[in-house]
Amino acid sequence: DSGVTQTPKHLITATGQRVTLRCSPRSGDLSVYWYQQSLDQGLQFLIQYYNGEERAKGNILERFSAQQFPDLHSELNLSSLELGDSALYFCASSVEGGKNEQFFGPGTRLTVL
Amino acid sequence: GQSLEQPSEVTAVEGAIVQINCTYQTSGFYGLSWYQQHDGGAPTFLSYNALDGLEETGRFSSFLSRSDSYGYLLLQELQMKDSASYFCAVREITSGGSYIPTFGRGTSLIVHP
Numbered sequence: 001d002s003g004v005t006q007t008p009k010h011l012i013t014a015t016g017q018r019v020t021l022r023c024s025p026r027s028g029d030l031s032v033y034w035y036q037q038s039l040d041q042g043l044q045f046l047i048q049y050y051n052g053e054e055r056a057k058g059n060i061l062e063r064f065s066a067q068q069f070p071d072l073h074s075e076l077n078l079s080s081l082e083l084g085d086s087a088l089y090f091c092a093s094s095v096e097g098g099k100n101e102q103f104f105g106p107g108t109r110l111t112v113l
Numbered sequence: 114g115q116s117l118e119q120p121s122e123v124t125a126v127e128g129a130i131v132q133i134n135c136t137y138q139t140s141g142f143y144g145l146s147w148y149q150q151h152d153g154g155a156p157t158f159l160s161y162n163a164l165d166g167l168e169e170t171g172r173f174s175s176f177l178s179r180s181d182s183y184g185y186l187l188l189q190e191l192q193m194k195d196s197a198s199y200f201c202a203v204r205e206i207t208s209g210g211s212y213i214p215t216f217g218r219g220t221s222l223i224v225h226p
Contacts, residue, residue, distance in 0.1 A: 002155065002157070033214065035216075041218065042200060042216045042217055042218040042219050043156065043200065043202075043216040044216075045213060045214050045215065045216070048211075048214075055211055056207070056211040056212060056213050058213060090155060090156070092156075099144075099146070099158075099161040100144070100146070100161070100204060100212075100214075101146075101158045101161065102148075102156075102158060102214070103158070104155035104156045104157070105155060106154075106155050107155055
């Protein structure tokens, strides 16, 4: 157990819909990262927040957005969903600096039908 | 820009030693990490190299040569439970001073009895 929690574990929805994925980082970690992992693909970095502020942005689509709240939990919003958005979405948290070891949550499996 | 190259698949027998290579091209470098991911599971951190040389952690070792933009993960005394995907990852420094985590596409390690 990494200490990072993600909800829901599974999500099935239809094209055009909007969903929200939730992540709670490890206690004390200020950084939260979001990744997308499609079948047979590596982890694609989407976005990072640090202590409530956006820190770094990867190849995140304009239809996707995220935020980190004062209690440090984070939400990833995916809108106008397409079939190709079906993937595993991971959240990770870390203490910045040093090894920058990231602790990953169990992921949310999103299926768009 | 950046890229990470690692073999897509490696097979070995129980008890053997296997090496998974990773080459990278980055526009700034801040360490090479390795993560393990079992099917359907979350990635877990294995090791981190910021400087040249070998880092050993139990049965796993990781090596880095910054001059060659090359690293490898060495797994000794292979066990069946080591069958998983292994990802190398780098942190790139952007012109804006933020760090972008980038993962390779992963190497699927299959351990046979």
